[in-house]
Amino acid sequence: xxxxxxxxxxxxxxxxxxxxxxxxxxxxxxxxxxxxxxxxxxxxxxxxxxxxxxxxxxxxxxxxxxxxxxxxxxxxxxxxxxxxxxxxxxxxxxxxxxxxxxxxxxxxxxxxxxxxxxxxxxxxxxxxxxxxxxxxxxxxxxxxxxxxxxxxxxxxxxxxxxxxxxxxxxxxxxxxxxxxxxxxxxxxxxxxxxxxxxxxxxxxxxxxxxxxxxxxxxxxxxxxxxxxxxxxxxxxxxxxxxxxxxxxxxxxxxxxxxxxxxxxxxxxxxxxxxxxxxxx
Numbered sequence: 001x002x003x004x005x006x007x008x009x010x011x012x013x014x015x016x017x018x019x020x021x022x023x024x025x026x027x028x029x030x031x032x033x034x035x036x037x038x039x040x041x042x043x044x045x046x047x048x049x050x051x052x053x054x055x056x057x058x059x060x061x062x063x064x065x066x067x068x069x070x071x072x073x074x075x076x077x078x079x080x081x082x083x084x085x086x087x088x089x090x091x092x093x094x095x096x097x098x099x100x101x102x103x104x105x106x107x108x109x110x111x112x113x114x115x116x117x118x119x120x121x122x123x124x125x126x127x128x129x130x131x132x133x134x135x136x137x138x139x140x141x142x143x144x145x146x147x148x149x150x151x152x153x154x155x156x157x158x159x160x161x162x163x164x165x166x167x168x169x170x171x172x173x174x175x176x177x178x179x180x181x182x183x184x185x186x187x188x189x190x191x192x193x194x195x196x197x198x199x200x201x202x203x204x205x206x207x208x209x210x211x212x213x214x215x216x217x218x219x220x221x222x223x224x225x226x227x228x229x230x231x232x233x234x235x236x237x238x239x240x241x242x243x244x245x246x247x248x249x250x251x252x253x254x255x256x257x258x259x260x261x262x263x264x265x266x267x268x269x270x271x272x273x274x275x276x277x278x279x280x
C-alpha cells in the first residue's frame with residue numbers, strides 16, 4: 001500500500017453508535033472482546049488515512065477489497081462498547097451518493113466510470129448475502145446536519161481547546177434511549193407545526209437507523225475534522241444542540257418568534273461554514 005503522510009484529513013463530521021459487546025453474535029463478540037484489550041487501536045485519523053491511501057493508485061480503489069476488522073472502543077459505566085468501522089460498506093454507500101455531490105465531469109476525473117460501475121456491481125452481489133447490513137457510522141462533510149443535533153443535548157456537549165499538537169475536540173455523547181426519545185418527541189412537534197421538509201425527512205431516516213441497534217448503545221456526535229477549519233472562538237461559542245432544542249420547544253409552545261430566532265442563529269452559524277467550503 002502506498003505510504004501516506006501524516007497530513008490530517010479534515011472537514012468530516014461523524015454520527016457514531018457504540019454497541020455493548022452483548023449485542024454482537026459469536027464469533028464476532030469474541031473478536032471485539034480481544035480487540036478492546038489492544039493497546040494499539042487506531043484512531044479516526046488512521047481510518048481516514050487508510051481510505052486516502054486507496055485513492056492514490058491508478059486506477060483508484062474507491063471501496064476496500066476486504067471489510068475492516070477495526071472499531072472505535074469506549075467504556076461507559078463498566079460496559080465495553082464498540083463502534084465497528086465497516087469501511088467497505090460505508091465506501092459503497094458513499095460512492096452511491098457522490099453523483100449528488102460532484103459534477104459528472106469532476107466525478108469521472110476522480111473515479112472513472114468503469115471503476116464506479118465495477119464497485120456498484122460488487123455492492124449488488126454483496127447485498128444479496130447481507131440484506132440486513134447497516135453502518136455504525138454516518139459521515140457528513142463541511143457540516144453537521146441539523147437533525148443530528150436533535151439526538152443530543154447541550155448538557156452532553158464536551159469541548160476541549162486542545163494544546164500544542166493536540167487539536168481541539170467538540171463532541172456530544174448520549175444514551176441510545178435518550179436519542180430515540182428526543183427524535184420521537186421532536187417529530188411529534190414538527191409534524192404538528194411545520195410542513196414536510198428536509199428536517200422531518202432527516203429525523204425519520206435517522207430514527208429508523210437508531211432502531212436497529214441495541215437499546216443500551218451510546219450515540220456520539222463528533223465534529224472531528226471540522227474543528228480544523230473553524231476558529232477556536234466559533235467552536236467555543238457553538239451551542240447548536242441548544243439552539244435546535246430551543247427552537248423545537250418554542251414551536252411546541254406556539255412561540256413562533258423564539259423559534260425563528262433560534263433558527264436564525266443556526267442558519268447564520270452554518271452559513272459561515274458553507275462559505276468556507278465554497279472558498280476551498
